[in-house]
Amino acid sequence: MIPHEGMQGLNGMAAAMTNSLPVSGGLLSVVMEDISDGGPISRIICDHPDAETPLFGLRVLAGVKLLVLTGQAPELAAHLEDFMSGQTSVDYVERVRRTFRETITEHPDEIWESLHRPVQQHLPSRAGFLLRGLGMLGAKKVRLLELGACAGLTLVPDRYRWFGNDWQWGDENSSVRMPTDGPCPGDINIVERAGCDLSPRDPANELDRMILRSFIPPEREVEQIDLDEALILASKSRVRVDEGDAAEWLGKELLSETESGTTTVVWHTFFWGYLNSEKRSEISEILSAAAKHMKLARISYEPEDWGAVPHLEVTVHP
Structure with missing residues (x-):
């Protein structure tokens, strides 16, 4: 389990994303909810030595996006494209959240590998x-x-x-x-x-x-x-x-x-x-x-x- 201070930092990051990056903030909140509940995502990522660092959540999101970019998560890619186009009904948002969660749990090795990469938002x-x-x-x-x-x-x-x-x-x-x-x-x-x-x-x-x-x-x-x-x-x-x-x-x-x-x-x-x-x-x-x-x-x-x-x-x- 991630220590309390680490959880506060990750929850704070998810909250800060809500206005400017609503899709990313929403997906990070899925991770935080799973960690709080001791769910399958937490069992994949929480043993990582950097799990309590401030930017750890960005590594998780980047790992999932890399799966999308490499064609390993076609269902999530399609859902995100529709989501970004304005499909925001309650049912659809829940479908995106569920597919996002499944993408992580179905690719534990790839997600674990992504957690070792430094955050490189190289613009x-x-x-x-x-x-x-x-x-x-x-x-x-x-x-x-x-x-x-x-x-x-x-x-x-x-x-x-x-x-x-x-x-x-x-x-x-x-x-x-x-x-x-x-x-x-x-x-x-x-x-x-x-x-x-x-x-x-x-x-x-x-x-x-x-x-x-x-x-x-x-x-x-x-x-x-x-x-x-x-x-x-x-x-x-x-x-x-x-x-x-x-x-x-x-x-x-x-x-x-x-x-x-x-x-x-x-x-x-x-x-x-x-x-x-x-x-x-x-x-x-x-x-x-x-x-x-x-x-x-x-x-x-x-x-x-x-x-x-x-x-x-x-x-x-x-």
């Missing part, structure tokens, strides 16, 4: 916050290093086309075209870029693409389209994303020299919350040491806590 739109930070920084030549880079989609803001209030920026021929806020970022040349992740995803690999799609709620159709277009672009761009520990990787990358006049920018989004205090301190110490021999800045777009509104922070290391 190219988040590169817009990096772009705003780069504009605030004012550096003309940038070496970009991303922690928690996943498939590298937020390492390539210059390969997307951005539309501000009265400006446009980026590759005018890009298939990824997104609105953003703030002033025009100006003249920025990203001369080098790389990232790391404990579980990097290859945008050219079909299963990895479906895993990333599985974390996008069915209500977020526009984000799904942006993700698909960005994955196609990334599969052609082949940005380097290494598998490894963020602190160890960053320490090695910061040992290499850069072109004259280049500012090294360390960037991360929805990453910091996964680290314990020791790892956070280690990364901060690495940055402070590296700043003694290079122009270095850090741009982050992170919430202070899970469920909080993220905020942009730009730090120039002296």
Whole structure:
């Protein structure tokens, strides 16, 4: 059984989804009800070591969606499509809930495997916050290093086309075209870029693409389209994303020299919350040491806590 605090967190997440993500919130509530009743879903998932963590519920939902995407849950796929089209009668909603429950209990091994995957809601739109930070920084030549880079989609803001209030920026021929806020970022040349992740995803690999799609709620159709277009672009761009520990990787990358006049920018989004205090301190110490021999800045777009509104922070290391 999940401890009381873990249950509170999961119930709170389901409640928070009710207005903005009603389908996902409703399906997560099915999981929570089953856990409270000690039902068959609880017997599949509650022994997982991460069961009381804040984002565990999203892993369950992503595991079910992956079954839909891979064609292993055709009945649920059909029900969800009708449900998203506005079929909301009491009988129909109960049918969706029942089919969702059955999908989990009929695929215990696949669901268990999904619980080991980190939550990777890897959206190219988040590169817009990096772009705003780069504009605030004012550096003309940038070496970009991303922690928690996943498939590298937020390492390539210059390969997307951005539309501000009265400006446009980026590759005018890009298939990824997104609105953003703030002033025009100006003249920025990203001369080098790389990232790391404990579980990097290859945008050219079909299963990895479906895993990333599985974390996008069915209500977020526009984000799904942006993700698909960005994955196609990334599969052609082949940005380097290494598998490894963020602190160890960053320490090695910061040992290499850069072109004259280049500012090294360390960037991360929805990453910091996964680290314990020791790892956070280690990364901060690495940055402070590296700043003694290079122009270095850090741009982050992170919430202070899970469920909080993220905020942009730009730090120039002296």
